[in-house]
Amino acid sequence: MAGAVDLSGLKARAEQRGSAPRGAAPGGAAAPPAGGDGAPVVEGAPPPAGGHVIEVTEDNFQTEVLERSMTVPVVVDLWAEWCQPCKQLSPTLEKLAAEGGGAWILATVDVDANPRIAQMFQVQSIPTVYVVVAQQPVTSFNGVQPEPELRSWIGQILDALRERMPAIAEAEARAGQDGGGEPAEPAPEPEDPRFTAAEDALERGDYDAAVFAYENILAEEPANTEAQAALAQVRFMSRAEQADPSAVTRADAAPDDVEAQKAAADAELAAGQVEAAFDRLVKTVQRTAGDDRDAAREHLVGLFELFAADDPRVTASRRALARALY
Incomplete structure (x- = not known):
């Protein structure tokens, strides 16, 4: 309550x-x-x-x-x-x-x-x-x-x-x-039932169903930016809800453990420490190679999708990621 x-x-x-x-x-x-x-x-x-x-x-x-x-x-x-x-x-x-x-x-x-x-x-x-x-x-x-x-x-x-x-x-x-009397209530905009289904699932806490609904929208409309942003947000919310409070401590003790670094970045982002989360994954990309590097890079790019493209923190981190890769 x-x-x-x-x-x-x-x-x-x-x-x-x-x-x-x-x-x-x-x-x-x-x-x-x-x-x-x-x-x-x-x-x-x-x-x-x-x-x-x-x-x-x-x-x-x-x-x-x-x-x-x-x-x-x-x-x-x-x-x-x-x-x-x-x-x-x-x-x-x-x-x-x-x-x-x-x-x-x-x-x-x-x-x-x-x-x-x-x-x-x-x-x-x-x-x-x-x-x-x-x-x-x-x-x-x-x-x-x-x-x-x-x-x-x-x-x-x-x-x-x-x-x-x-x-x-x-x-x-x-x-x-x-207004010269009771203000008229504007007619509500028609709802998209596909988004309504996704939002209802999210309200129930059923992240899997919400992800499925947004993925179906994108299958029909790959360029639907609203569905893209919502899908990224729901996926992050699902991970953040299951985050281990000790994730950052464990990651700091194991800098070469890519999965630990990804979990710690999620925990930092959920706590509002955006720059710290981005910096952690950029440094992970710098010191890894092969599949580990790809996993860290893909996770970081996924976190970028939670923000506006012109967010200065994203812009700065994209530049840092490019330097780390090339």
């Missing part, structure tokens, strides 16, 4: 900077979750915002997430630049937040730049999305979700909290007045 996540570490850090969260209980304890019995009724408009999508860091987490969550739900989108599924999910969430008119706030968190926030939310894979209400996480999901499902999910959250958090209805009323 998302409610088991402990946000007190970041909250305490923020309090040390001189301001306690609005609505905090005596002694700095967080207020109870809005979704439970006896939840507080919060009145008044949310703190002023420069928009409905906010970039959150460890320094402003208290103000932009904890304090805001006392008046409206805060949807926390945990992402990273190298994560291709994140680039599918985040724009949809941003679109829905803009349509919401302030009834809820989208807080985007780069987990590479803010590892303490990722640790507090116990992030195992990305994209991961949490909803924070009254300073407590109340629900979450992982992976990419279709826009209609996201729209329905957010609507259910607002329906459940509207009576307890009057600022939701106030924001909805303002959005209706600004």
Whole structure:
């Protein structure tokens, strides 16, 4: 359950900077979750915002997430630049937040730049999305979700909290007045059933089925870049989930063990240590030959596929790989 996540570490850090969260209980304890019995009724408009999508860091987490969550739900989108599924999910969430008119706030968190926030939310894979209400996480999901499902999910959250958090209805009323009435819900784009099958498998944690679905798409459309990126991501997620925590230590003790180096690179990449993972495999290519060299090179090229082609870390590592090969 998302409610088991402990946000007190970041909250305490923020309090040390001189301001306690609005609505905090005596002694700095967080207020109870809005979704439970006896939840507080919060009145008044949310703190002023420069928009409905906010970039959150460890320094402003208290103000932009904890304090805001006392008046409206805060949807926390945990992402990273190298994560291709994140680039599918985040724009949809941003679109829905803009349509919401302030009834809820989208807080985007780069987990590479803010590892303490990722640790507090116990992030195992990305994209991961949490909803924070009254300073407590109340629900979450992982992976990419279709826009209609996201729209329905957010609507259910607002329906459940509207009576307890009057600022939701106030924001909805303002959005209706600004647009001359209730804003029309845009027609959802038609879904590709092939991608839906892959995403459903991924939601179930069935990586093999997801890989099979994406491979079928590529068999029909070899140039489908969305399927290519998703397939690379799913394959990596499957390996990362089974990664041995001691992989890096074992690889450092056995520099000529190519399989150990590949496993360690996966572990480093999963931990956000992108340059370290790339550098490890480039050095493995340098000191090996034959099949071992090919295995290290192919694994590194597979990791490149998790990133945009123009990512500077990929560009630099491709140059280093070329020098190692030639």
